Amino acid sequence: MRIRQIQEVLEAELIVGEGTLDKDVHSACGSDMMSDVLAYVKDQAVLLTGLVNAQVIRTAQMMDMICIVFVRSKQPTEDMIELAAEAGITLMSTEKRMYEACGLLYTAGLGNGVIA
Amino acid sequence: MSEETLCFHFDVDGDDFTSAGQASVQVKKLLRELGVSPEVIRRVSIAMYEGEINMVIHAGGGKADVLVDETSIVIILTDEGPGIPNIKQAMQEGYSTAPDNVRSLGFGAGMGLPNMKRYTDHMEIESAPGKGTTIKMTVEL
Structure with a gap:
């Protein structure tokens, strides 16, 4: 799934990083605990x-x-937007809650990273 | 270590949680310029990042030295914080002494040291209460 489709599915506002919109990704991760992201994530690009x-x-x-x-419509700070721009990371914000956002993406075909 | 060892030194500021991770970002860039494989870069930068976060949370900052030669990348983190009374206990996943406000920032789940061990080939901890902590991590190339 392209980043652009993620934005569409989640009806998300693009904050920074148009450059990656046409990149393809195969899996995502939902977490508020960064230590878990660092421990368990592998090849999840979102x-x-x-x-x-x-x-x-x-x-x-x-x-x-x-x-x-x-x-949940959270907005990054200016510092974060600057850091993301430097790192080439796209930021977007959606009104959806975590559970719904993950479910919508999964249903739309963004699964566990297995490429069909 | 062979004769051609590259040494990089970083000071980790303990006053500002926002700046934690700056040294790891620098190391990531340097290793990329040196042509190190993406998988190794990822392991080194995650391990060092967790170490940086730990130094900021627990020790008021510290120092990071990264040594690179043809066979390995060595990360040495040194701080003058309170030290770790029981290293075995601190190595257990889920064991944390971090204050609650750190958890609201996405860390402090007791994953830092286990993650550092997970992503490196060797890890040695020297620490005692009141004497600070030195952690040496090696990733083989």
């Missing part, structure tokens, strides 16, 4: 989270993720 601080961007950067979706 992070859905309700957590808003600079370490969300750094965690995504460490994990080579290319897109962060903030759920």
Whole structure:
């Protein structure tokens, strides 16, 4: 699924990072606990989270993720937007809650990373 | 370590949680420039990032040295914090002494040290109460 489709499915507002919109991703991860993301994520290029601080961007950067979706209409700070822009990470914000956002993406075909 | 060892030094600021991770980002860039494989870069940067976060949460900051040669990448993290009274206990997943406000920032779940061990080939901890902590992690190339 392309990042652009993720934005459409979640009716999300693009905050920064048009450059990745046509990149293809095969899986995502939903978590507010960055330690868990660092422990268990492998090859998930998209992070859905309700957590808003600079370490969300750094965690995504460490994990080579290319897109962060903030759920429940959360908005990143200017510092975070700057960090993301430097790192080439797309940020978007959706009104959906975490459970619904993950479910919508899963239903739309963004599964566990198994390429059919 | 061979004669051609590259050494990088970073100071980790303990006053500002927002800046935690800056050294790891720098190391990631440096290793990429050196042509290190993406998988190794990822392991090194995650381990170092967790270490940086730990130094900021528990020790008021510290120092990070990264040594790179043809066979390995060594990360040495040194702080003058309170030290770890029981290293075996601290290594257990889920064991944490981090304050609640750290948990609201997405850390402090007792995963830091286990993650550092998970992503590196060797890890040694030297620590005692009142004497600070030194952690040496090695990733083989």
